[in-house]
Amino acid sequence: MTPDEFRQNGYALIDWISNYIEGIEQHHVSNPALQPGDVRAMLPAHPPVAGEPFSAVLSDLDTVVVPGLTHWQHPSFFAYFPGNSSYPAILGELASAGLGVQGMSWVTSPACTEVETLMLDWMQELLGLPERFRSDSATGGGVIHGSASEATLAAILAARWRVTGGEVNLHGDTTKLVAYTTSQTHSSIEKGLRIAGIGSDRMRIVDHDEAYAMRSDELDRMVREDRRVGLIPFFVCSSRGTTSSTAFDPTREMAAVCRRENLWLHVDAAMSGIAALVPEFRWVNDGLEFADSYCTNPHKWMGVTFDCDLFWTADRAALIGALSILPEYLRSKALESGAAIDYRDWQIPLGRRFRALKLWFTLRCDGVAPVQAMIREHVRLTQLLADWVAADDRFEIVAPHPLNLLCLALRSANAATDELIDAANRTGEVLFTRTVLDGRVCLRFSIGARLTAQRHVAAGWQLLQTLA
Ligand SMILES: Cc1ncc(COP(=O)(O)O)c(C=O)c1O
Numbered sequence: 001m002t003p004d005e006f007r008q009n010g011y012a013l014i015d016w017i018s019n020y021i022e023g024i025e026q027h028h029v030s031n032p033a034l035q036p037g038d039v040r041a042m043l044p045a046h047p048p049v050a051g052e053p054f055s056a057v058l059s060d061l062d063t064v065v066v067p068g069l070t071h072w073q074h075p076s077f078f079a080y081f082p083g084n085s086s087y088p089a090i091l092g093e094l095a096s097a098g099l100g101v102q103g104m105s106w107v108t109s110p111a112c113t114e115v116e117t118l119m120l121d122w123m124q125e126l127l128g129l130p131e132r133f134r135s136d137s138a139t140g141g142g143v144i145h146g147s148a149s150e151a152t153l154a155a156i157l158a159a160r161w162r163v164t165g166g167e168v169n170l171h172g173d174t175t176k177l178v179a180y181t182t183s184q185t186h187s188s189i190e191k192g193l194r195i196a197g198i199g200s201d202r203m204r205i206v207d208h209d210e211a212y213a214m215r216s217d218e219l220d221r222m223v224r225e226d227r228r229v230g231l232i233p234f235f236v237c238s239s240r241g242t243t244s245s246t247a248f249d250p251t252r253e254m255a256a257v258c259r260r261e262n263l264w265l266h267v268d269a270a271m272s273g274i275a276a277l278v279p280e281f282r283w284v285n286d287g288l289e290f291a292d293s294y295c296t297n298p299h300k301w302m303g304v305t306f307d308c309d310l311f312w313t314a315d316r317a318a319l320i321g322a323l324s325i326l327p328e329y330l331r332s333k334a335l336e337s338g339a340a341i342d343y344r345d346w347q348i349p350l351g352r353r354f355r356a357l358k359l360w361f362t363l364r365c366d367g368v369a370p371v372q373a374m375i376r377e378h379v380r381l382t383q384l385l386a387d388w389v390a391a392d393d394r395f396e397i398v399a400p401h402p403l404n405l406l407c408l409a410l411r412s413a414n415a416a417t418d419e420l421i422d423a424a425n426r427t428g429e430v431l432f433t434r435t436v437l438d439g440r441v442c443l444r445f446s447i448g449a450r451l452t453a454q455r456h457v458a459a460g461w462q463l464l465q466t467l468a
Pocket of ligand 1: 081147148149150186188239241269270297309
C-alpha cells in the first residue's frame with residue numbers, strides 16, 4: 001500500500017466504521033445459526049500470492065466478518081458485561097497503531113510512559129480513588145494492563161513476593177501460601193493463583209451472605225485456622241461488583257482482617273468501579289483506602305475500546321520486586337536515575353502498546369459528562385426493569401441490583417429459566433448470559449451498551465414475557 005492509498009483507504013475505513021456503528025440496529029445481535037467453521041469456510045484456504053485492492057478487503061468485512069459477529073455495540077446486547085467503544089477511543093487506537101511505538105521502558109518512548117502515568121493520575125482523581133495510588137505518592141502508582149485478569153495476576157505475584165520477603169524469586173516455594181475469596185469471584189482469580197503456583201486447593205472459598213457478599217467473620221475464622229496449622233495466608237480478593245450478580249464484598253471489614261494478618265488485599269472492580277465517575281455512585285469505592293491493589297476496566301462501561309484495564313497499587317516496590325528483571329540490553333541511565341518508570345516491570349510481558357492514547361482521546365474529546373449520563377441512564381433502566389419484573393409473578397428477582405445488572409429467574413424451575421434463555425437467544429434479537437446463584441439458574445439482564453435506550457430494554461423484557 002502506498003502512502004496515497006493509505007490515506008484514501010483510511011478515509012474509506014473510517015466511513016465504513018461510522019456506517020457500521022450508526023447502522024448497527026439493522027443487524028441481529030448475534031447469528032444463532034452460525035456453526036463452528038462456517039466463517040473460515042467462506043474464506044480462501046491459502047494466503048493470497050499478490051496484493052488485492054482494499055475495496056475487496058472491505059467487501060469481505062461486509063459479507064464474511066460482520067455476519068459472523070456477535071455485535072457488542074448493539075443496543076440489545078444484554079450479555080456478559082458491556083465492551084463499549086467510543087469514537088475518540090477508536091481514533092486513539094488508530095493513532096497508537098500509526099505511531100507504532102513500543103513503550104516497554106521510559107527510554108523506548110518517553111511520551112508513551114508519561115502520558116500513561118498521567119492518565120492513571122487523572123483517573124484516580126475522576127474516580128475519587130485514594131491518594132496512595134497516585135504515581136506521585138510515596139509508595140504507589142498505576143499502570144494500564146490489557147485485562148483485569150492480567151492485573152489480578154500481577155497483584156498475586158506482588159503479594160507472593162511481599163509475603164516471602166522476595167525469596168520466591170530465588171526458590172519459588174509457594175507450597176504453604178493460601179488465598180481467600182468467595183465462590184462469586186471472577187474465575188481469573190483462580191487462574192491467576194494457579195499460574196502463580198498456588199493450586200486451587202489453597203484458594204479458600206469463604207462463605208457469602210444472602211446478598212452474595214463475603215462474610216468477613218468467616219474470612220477471619222479461616223485465616224486463623226490456616227495459621228494454626230502452619231500455612232501462610234497471603235492474599236485476599238475483594239470483589240466490588242461480581243460478574244454473576246454485581247455483589248459487593250464488605251471491603252472495609254475484610255481490610256481489618258488483612259491489616260491484622262498482613263495479607264495483601266486486592267480489590268477487583270473490573271465492571272462496577274467505573275460507576276465512581278458519578279458522584280452518587282462513589283459508594284462503590286468504600287474501603288479502597290485499605291487496599292494494596294485495585295483494578296477497574298474502562299473497556300467495559302466507559303467506552304475505552306478493549307483492551308484497557310487500570311491497575312493501581314499502594315505498594316509499587318512489591319510489584320516491581322516481583323516483576324523486574326534487568327538484562328544488559330535493557331539498562332538505561334533514566335531508570336538508574338530513579339526518575340523514570342519502566343512499565344515492563346509492572347506487567348507480565350515485556351512489550352507494550354500505547355494504550356493510554358485511547359483513554360486520553362476519550363477524556364479530552366468527550367470529557368466525562370457523556371459517560372456519567374450513560375451510567376445514570378443504565379442504572380435508571382435497570383431499576384425500571386426491576387419494577388416490571390416484580391409486577392409479573394411468574395418471575396423472581398434473585399439478587400440485589402444496585403447498578404446495571406438484574407438477575408432474574410422463572411419461579412417454576414431451573415429448567416424453565418434455562419429454556420427461556422435459550423429461546424430468547426435463538427431469536428438473535430437479544431443476547432443474555434446465564435449464571436447460577438446458589439443453585440438457582442438465572443438470566444443476567446446486563447444493561448451497559450452505549451446505545452441502549454428504554455425501548456431496547458422494554459423490547460427485551462416483552463420478548464421474555466412472551467416466551468416465558
Ligand atoms: C468482576 C470481574 N473481574 C474480572 C473480570 C475479567 O476481566 P478481563 O476480561 O478484563 O480479564 C471480569 C470480566 O467480566 C469481571 O466481571
